[in-house]
Amino acid sequence: MISQVLITILFMTGFGGIIFMSEFAHKHFEINPEYTRKMAHMLSCLSSLMLIFTITSHWYILFLGALFFLTLFIGKRQGFFNSIDSVSRKTMGSYILPVAIYLVFYLSNASHSLLVFVLPVLILGLSDPLAGLSGVYYKSRTRNIILLSYDFEKTVLGSLVFFSSALVISAMTLYSFNFELHEIVEFSFSIAVLTTLVELVSPYGLDNLSVPLFAAVLLIWIG
Numbered sequence: 001m002i003s004q005v006l007i008t009i010l011f012m013t014g015f016g017g018i019i020f021m022s023e024f025a026h027k028h029f030e031i032n033p034e035y036t037r038k039m040a041h042m043l044s045c046l047s048s049l050m051l052i053f054t055i056t057s058h059w060y061i062l063f064l065g066a067l068f069f070l071t072l073f074i075g076k077r078q079g080f081f082n083s084i085d086s087v088s089r090k091t092m093g094s095y096i097l098p099v100a101i102y103l104v105f106y107l108s109n110a111s112h113s114l115l116v117f118v119l120p121v122l123i124l125g126l127s128d129p130l131a132g133l134s135g136v137y138y139k140s141r142t143r144n145i146i147l148l149s150y151d152f153e154k155t156v157l158g159s160l161v162f163f164s165s166a167l168v169i170s171a172m173t174l175y176s177f178n179f180e181l182h183e184i185v186e187f188s189f190s191i192a193v194l195t196t197l198v199e200l201v202s203p204y205g206l207d208n209l210s211v212p213l214f215a216a217v218l219l220i221w222i223g
Helices: 002-029 033-048 058-078 093-111 115-141 156-176 181-200 207-222
Strands: 147-149
Touching (some): 002 033, 002 058, 033 093, 058 093, 093 115, 093 207, 115 156, 115 181, 115 207, 156 181, 181 207
């Protein structure tokens, strides 16, 4: 138990360090918050992958999730974290992220499957920021923005990048988990298509929750 508490404290320090690093980069190097936000998102998700290999009880993750949910929620309300929250669009993705990590961890534990945690978090940590950054770049380069979802400003380029990266990530992850070739092809394509659609219709940063949860449930279903 003591070792688990120490590991939890280590993760708490690490996640806090990511926020601090993001704020430092934004304030001292004047980096666009769209980029510091995505950097923090990516680092947080990739770091979270170690949770499933080091922490055995979901209660520790619940503590971490609740702590950072409150920290980021209050920070957004009070304007503490400009590197994360000072973007032009309305979003609650920052404080939804720790909730998503906890719920996917819980599903992974309950189903006794590492894959149920690893693959959704990889898609969340890589496909989502890559799609977001490509959309930002696309909007900055052209006035003729082709939107797939007008209300939520999801671009064609962003959705294509999300699909392509989710397809590659799914195939490589399923291969590493020793799936058969026909299963890799079928499941990877299905996961990529469906998570892209879920991301497309999720407004205001809710894709940080809907995408990994949908991917986790889909993996449990295909078993």
